Amino acid sequence: MFICPYCARNFYRAPKFRAVSHIRFLNASPNSPAIDVYLNDRLMFRNLLYKYFSDYVTIPSGTYHIKVFPSGNTVNPLIDKSLFIPPEKIFTLAAINEYPNMDLLSIEDVRHPKIPDKAFIRFGHLSPEAPTLNVVLPNGNTLFSNVSYKQITPYIPVDPGTYTIEARSSSSDERILYVPNIRLRGDRFYTIYAVGNLSKPPELQVLIPLDGNSYIGS
Template identity: 50%
Template structure:
């Protein structure tokens, strides 16, 4: 069903990069001086890249540039670990946040979902169903929740200002398939452009085999 690329290799990890900075241009990303990602645009994810575990100097440049990086930082990548590394925040204070996509036991027939808050100007939120049932509560910018199991079906969810009934965003028709891990990422800007929205990729722990 899934590509043999993702079979276990000792001392390697899988990393995808997510451009979630709403006012940053497309970027090129270098790891220890070598190009890793080219022309990654806002709201886009790379595929999961298989890389050796270890310590990396990461430089992020506007696409096509090789001077004055907007990010110059270090990441430590553990073996047999799956990461989503998000470029987040406004351009003036952009940073890289590594989120682990953990390998977890899965109850057959269930779907597992979590929420990541990457909207710089949106306050702390509760993620709810339309009837007010809270899935995730009081999540702040640059925080990510644990996974929770849910029934696989089509959902409408709402982001509400934490502790209130004030709805910041309603997202209909979210189809969640069984035996999968998903993260609901909130990106963009509340009341400004680019607008607040969610992206719901399939996480690598759904199919990468360690």
């Protein structure tokens, strides 16, 4: 099973005299409730369900105090961290780990020169229970190897088209995830995020968003 939430261009205005960056938020914490995300005590993302992405927003570069609460609450944050956002970057900020022991992972949607008639993909391991993984095609070709929890691989170019992938344990080669019918378009950047659990709900699956480097600043 996979979910492919394509995010819209919905940006906040930022002061012109400061360099800006673009961020979105992903709730990848298994069994978490809907969450509210505050930046410097300002509500930025509201009622974000597990497996959902926010839209990208534009913010000035700088250090931000990030707090995450169960939606509708403002006491006892699930995440309470400071994070520097450098200028002219694109980030996906992910709530990870099992609820309620959530953590924050900052993932840069790295800008790359586009190659005509190529799609770019990478793999993000956000499943706290899953072992280190190899991501392979049904013909045995390996796309990504030895990807451990919280690791995000570099992008690689592939031909546009429809793909089936398998995630296999790097140590035993056991297939733990099978994902058919992944459609990839040319001149686009995608991250295949593995989320969920192996031994208990919610089940292991992938999310395949269109990354902001596909269109922000292009």
